[in-house]
Amino acid sequence: MSQQPDNLRLRELPPLTPPRDVLPAVLAGTRAGNPPATPHWPLLAAAAAAILAIGLVWTMRSGPQLDADPMTDAAGPAMVSTESETVRALDDWIEYSQQLESQLRALQPESTVLHGHRAAAINLLQEEMALIDFALAQTTQPDESLLLWQARTARLNDLVAVHVASANALSLDADRDPGLDPVITLQPPLAAAAVSVQL
Amino acid sequence: MTENPDSQTLAAIAKGCEKASTEIFRRYERQVYTLAQRICHNEADALDVLQDTFVLAFAKVEQFRGDHFWAWLKKIAVNQALTRLRKQRRGPLLVALDAARNLVGTTPSAAPQMDLNAAFARLAPDTRAVVWLYDVEGYSHKEIAELFGRTVSFSKTQVSRAHQQMRGWLADTPQEQPCLSNPTT
Numbered sequence: 001m002s003q004q005p006d007n008l009r010l011r012e013l014p015p016l017t018p019p020r021d022v023l024p025a026v027l028a029g030t031r032a033g034n035p036p037a038t039p040h041w042p043l044l045a046a047a048a049a050a051i052l053a054i055g056l057v058w059t060m061r062s063g064p065q066l067d068a069d070p071m072t073d074a075a076g077p078a079m080v081s082t083e084s085e086t087v088r089a090l091d092d093w094i095e096y097s098q099q100l101e102s103q104l105r106a107l108q109p110e111s112t113v114l115h116g117h118r119a120a121a122i123n124l125l126q127e128e129m130a131l132i133d134f135a136l137a138q139t140t141q142p143d144e145s146l147l148l149w150q151a152r153t154a155r156l157n158d159l160v161a162v163h164v165a166s167a168n169a170l171s172l173d174a175d176r177d178p179g180l181d182p183v184i185t186l187q188p189p190l191a192a193a194a195v196s197v198q199l
Numbered sequence: 200m201t202e203n204p205d206s207q208t209l210a211a212i213a214k215g216c217e218k219a220s221t222e223i224f225r226r227y228e229r230q231v232y233t234l235a236q237r238i239c240h241n242e243a244d245a246l247d248v249l250q251d252t253f254v255l256a257f258a259k260v261e262q263f264r265g266d267h268f269w270a271w272l273k274k275i276a277v278n279q280a281l282t283r284l285r286k287q288r289r290g291p292l293l294v295a296l297d298a299a300r301n302l303v304g305t306t307p308s309a310a311p312q313m314d315l316n317a318a319f320a321r322l323a324p325d326t327r328a329v330v331w332l333y334d335v336e337g338y339s340h341k342e343i344a345e346l347f348g349r350t351v352s353f354s355k356t357q358v359s360r361a362h363q364q365m366r367g368w369l370a371d372t373p374q375e376q377p378c379l380s381n382p383t384t
Binding site: 009010011013015016017018019020022023025026027029030031097098101126127129130131133134136137138 | 215217220221224225228229230232233236237242245246249250253254257258315316319323324325326330331334335348349350352353355356357360
């Protein structure tokens with residue numbers, strides 16, 4: 001099938017040419033000796049949200065002076081305000097999720113010996129997370145993203161808990177009957193998201 | 200495969216020689232821009248990535264150790280591009296507008312055929328980046344997972360489903376549609 005998007009086909013897409021020459025800007029930047037700083041997105045996003053909120057309050061106090069942008073006008077100030085809060089909350093959840101990912105990596109899950117029921121729980125959680133990740137990649141709606149990130153974090157929390165329990169069980173008693181291990185209860189997605197992390 | 204720049208050229212860049220910088224820039228600019236454009240899918244961001252990548256690379260060229268300059272440069276470019284992608288993610292309106300623009304630009308109304316380029320462009324932003332890194336740039340699922348701060352299964356699922364989606368889109372494309380074909384061609 002020549003239509004299949006296999007690796008070679010994507011690799012064969014032609015290289016692209018920049019529409020304008022940025023060499024002068026590169027040389028100027030190099031001369032100035034100011035490499036672009038890596039931005040700290042959560043802080044920047046929080047700052048942007050705060051600036052937006054302050055700007056909105058100021059605008060509302062001084063009358064309806066919003067720029068005539070049909071896209072923003074359609075949403076209205078209240079919607080924008082809500083969206084900025086959502087974006088800020090989103091940042092918090094993403095940051096928390098990244099912390100959990102780091103914690104999970106530190107546990108070196110691939111080197112842990114797992115009992116059957118724990119392995120099954122981990123597989124289930126990973127599969128669910130993969131589905132959530134896929135849904136996350138499809139959406140551009142902040143509200144929807146927030147719900148998905150909360151659901152993802154809940155599963156990540158559970159995943160860390162399962163690995164911690166496995167590590168503890170192995171270190172305490174390597175020969176222990178897996179049937180005697182504490183039962184790990186998987187909570188329903190949104191309920192888990194609501195209780196597992198307090199924003 | 201682009202030949203590695205010699206150590207004298209790199210040493211000259213470290214000393215601020217603009218001729219050497221220009222030589223290296225010209226040698227790699229299309230590769231970096233292509234990577235940036237495929238990941239960001241936005242011309243302005245891709246140009247910013249191109250510029251920032253080289254400014255950063257030239258500033259840190261003394262830190263380059265090894266034989267694979269392109270791999271080192273690519274790493275910088277990928278980090279810059281993913282940073283831009285995250286920024287896009289926080290601006291859903293811009294992403295939607297960009298996607299709409301891409302759709303208009305890649306799908307002529309008179310001939311609704313979808314080539315690989317258009318199918319790739321239709322993928323969600325993160326998915327597109329993952330697929331490009333995996334399929335073209337040769338990153339492993341583990342490396343992609345680390346770049347995105349996600350699990351390996353995230354990368355695997357993204358690639359697998361993206362291939363499936365693209366196959367579906369390409370298969371749906373009518374091979375011959377005389378009634379819809381552009382009469383000027």
